[in-house]
Amino acid sequence: xxxxxxxxxxxxxxxLKDAPPPPLGPSDTEACVSGQIADAIIASGLTxxxxxxxxxxxxxxxxxxxxxxxxxxxxxxxxxxxxDGMTIAWTAENGVExxxxxxxxxxxxxxxxxxFYWMIKGQVPELQLRIDRDAMVDKFPLLQRLxxxxxxGYYARVVTFGEGPMQVGTTDGLALSWSTKSPxxxxxxxxxxxxxxxAPLSLALRVMIKDQIARNTLNAFHGPLVGERxxxxxVKRGDGERLAAALWYSDLRNSTGLADQLSVEGFLELLNVxxxxxxxxxxxxxxxxxDIVGDAILAFFxxxxxxxxxxxxxxxxxxxxAQERLVEAKARECKCAVEINFGVGVHFGDVVFGNAxxxxxxxxxxxxxxxxxxxxxxxxxxxxGQPIVxxxxxxxxxxxxxxxxxxxxxxxxLRGIPAAKRLWxxxxxADIAPANAG
Numbered sequence: 001x002x003x004x005x006x007x008x009x010x011x012x013x014x015x016l017k018d019a020p021p022p023p024l025g026p027s028d029t030e031a032c033v034s035g036q037i038a039d040a041i042i043a044s045g046l047t048x049x050x051x052x053x054x055x056x057x058x059x060x061x062x063x064x065x066x067x068x069x070x071x072x073x074x075x076x077x078x079x080x081x082x083x084d085g086m087t088i089a090w091t092a093e094n095g096v097e098x099x100x101x102x103x104x105x106x107x108x109x110x111x112x113x114x115x116f117y118w119m120i121k122g123q124v125p126e127l128q129l130r131i132d133r134d135a136m137v138d139k140f141p142l143l144q145r146l147x148x149x150x151x152x153g154y155y156a157r158v159v160t161f162g163e164g165p166m167q168v169g170t171t172d173g174l175a176l177s178w179s180t181k182s183p184x185x186x187x188x189x190x191x192x193x194x195x196x197x198x199a200p201l202s203l204a205l206r207v208m209i210k211d212q213i214a215r216n217t218l219n220a221f222h223g224p225l226v227g228e229r230x231x232x233x234x235v236k237r238g239d240g241e242r243l244a245a246a247l248w249y250s251d252l253r254n255s256t257g258l259a260d261q262l263s264v265e266g267f268l269e270l271l272n273v274x275x276x277x278x279x280x281x282x283x284x285x286x287x288x289x290x291d292i293v294g295d296a297i298l299a300f301f302x303x304x305x306x307x308x309x310x311x312x313x314x315x316x317x318x319x320x321x322a323q324e325r326l327v328e329a330k331a332r333e334c335k336c337a338v339e340i341n342f343g344v345g346v347h348f349g350d351v352v353f354g355n356a357x358x359x360x361x362x363x364x365x366x367x368x369x370x371x372x373x374x375x376x377x378x379x380x381x382x383x384x385g386q387p388i389v390x391x392x393x394x395x396x397x398x399x400x401x402x403x404x405x406x407x408x409x410x411x412x413x414l415r416g417i418p419a420a421k422r423l424w425x426x427x428x429x430a431d432i433a434p435a436n437a438g
Contacts, residue, residue, distance in 0.1 A: 037061040037193075038200040051208045052088055052096040058201060059090045067190045068182035070151065075116055076174040076209055086212070115140050116175040119158045123165050127156040130185050146179055153185030154178075155194060159202040174205055224288070240354015244308060245300040245366070246315035246394055247349065247374035248287060250278045250322065252295035253341040253382070270336040271295060273329060278342060281321035285314045290365050298374075300351070300366060312348055312397035316404055316426060319344040319388040343387060345378030346426070348394035373421070376414035380423055384409055392422040 040061050041054065055074065063069055072090040078100075085101040101111075111117055118140070119127055129136060129143070132152045137143040143154060156177035160166040166173035178194055180186055186194075252258075252274055259267050275297070279289045282299040286306075291298040299318075303311040322344060329337035349370025357363045373391070381389040386409070395406060407425040414421055 037065065037197045041197065041200045041204050051205070051212065052098055054204060054208065055088050055090055056096045058197070059096075062193070062197075063092075065193065067193055068180045068186075069178055070181045071146070071179040072177070074174060074176045074205065076205075078209070078212060113139075113141055115142065115154075115156055115177065116158070117168065119156065119175065120166055120168050120173075125158050127154070128186070128191070129154045131179070132185075150181050151179045152182060153180040155186055155191060157198060159198070161206055174202065174209065176201075237355050237357065237359060240352055240356075242350060243353045243366075244303045244311075244350050245348070245353075245370075246303070246308075246311040246397075247347045247351070247366070247370055248282060248297075248299040248301070248315050248318060248344065249346075249374045249378040250297045250342050250344045251378055253343065255295045258339060266336075270339060273334060273336040274326075274340050274342060277325035277329060277337075277340070278322045278344070281318045281325055284321060285318040287314060287318055296375075298366070298371070302353075308348070308397045309399055312394045313399045313402050315346050315348075315394060316388075316390060316398055316402070319346050319390070319426060320404075323387050343378055343381030343389070345374050345376075345381060346388065346390040346394050347374035347377050348391070348397055349373060369417075373414065373417055376417055377421075377423065379415065380412060384423070384425065386425040386427070388426040390424045390426055392424065395424045 037058065040057055055072065059069060059072055070092045073087060075085060075087040077085045087099050087101065089097050089099070091097075115127060118124070130152065131137055131143055131147045131154050137147055146154070154177060156175065158166055158173060158175045160173040162172050176198075178186075180190075252271075258270060262270065274295065275292070278297050279292070279299070282289055282297070285301075287299045287301045289297060289299045301311040301315045301318075306314070322342075326337060326340060326342070329340075347370060349368070351366040351368040351370050353366050355364050356367060377389055377391055381387065389409070390406075395404075398404060405427050407427065409423040409425050411420040412423050
């Protein structure tokens with residue numbers, strides 16, 4: 001390796017002196033090609049571009065260097081509430097495609113019959129096959145399909161992050177494969193180049209995977225708006241900003257009684273159906289779910305980017321969609337949905353959006369009178385027997401052409417709020433039941 005570095009250094013010196021470089025042997029050429037690809041990998045990895053861009057860069061460089069690639073796949077596990085794993089595939093025809101997978105467990109034959117599973121389970125770090133002739137191909141449905149599509153060569157590696165071997169079910173590594181349709185399969189030069197770029201590629205992928213896991217985790221538990229602010233450095237106690245926003249608050253009716261009546265599993269299943277209806281509608285309309293406290297959901301629609309009219313309209317539409325989702329769940333005869341009733345309050349006001357708490361335990365959220373007002377507005381949905389109650393502040397900002405059905409409920413005193421507020425009942429159709437039960 002030192003000799004290769006010396007040759008490359010001497011070549012650069014001669015070039016700077018306008019003298020022709022000495023001829024390079026085959027192994028030196030491979031090292032130069034691999035070094036150039038490694039430089040491109042590092043440059044791409046240092047940017048904040050998507051992981052798919054890195055794969056596209058690598059495949060462009062490899063094919064330009066004459067490696068006859070027709071397909072590449074990298075797979076790894078992620079921490080995500082909905083998915084177990086993620087793959088990034090590249091083909092000569094379609095470029096880069098990203099796919100997420102559920103249930104990467106030993107009960108899933110699609111996973112257990114894959115070459116990656118076999119390699120990880122058997123602690124086989126490297127696998128090289130001639131797809132068009134090796135009998136081992138018959139062990140794996142994937143390789144059988146590749147054979148039918150005209151592939152001839154396959155080269156795979158398992159890369160472990162850390163000291164110990166990679167295990168099934170952990171996030172401590174990744175698996176990569178390259179495939180070709182060249183009649184000759186992969187040459188020794190092709191394999192050599194792919195081996196030499198494996199370390200920088202794996203390192204760049206490891207950084208990106210860890211970043212992806214961090215973002216997924218923060219977004220799942222705190223929402224994308226809070227997650228992005230935490231990752232961007234808004235982590236000190238007292239960091240924050242003042243925002244105008246439409247605020248959204250929902251509460252499950254008779255939650256205490258339901259918790260007493262149902263098993264733990266049954267009550268959690270019911271809560272998840274309720275959250276899918278309420279929080280799911282907020283997310284669908286572009287809002288941010290800031291907090292789930294027991295069975296109460298606090299969300300908001302910031303007006304800084306979209307404007308006050310758009311934020312107010314989206315918040316009101318989310319309230320309608322939440323109730324519509326519940327109606328649809330009941331129509332599907334979902335057993336949990338029959339027991340669910342909830343009210344929604346919608347308001348508009350200024351809030352402080354930032355960090356507060358002790359030095360050791362901080363919480364990122366919204367603070368201010370408007371937060372109390374939206375919670376009290378939701379309380380009125382129960383007293384007034386209406387599924388959705390909104391304040392004049394949010395209704396007056398909604399788009400006039402939004403087609404919202406609003407009934408003026410008059411002025412009402414909200415508990416703990418000094419001045420009476422004009423409230424409106426928002427209804428979509430007669431199928432939405434009153435939210436005053438329990």
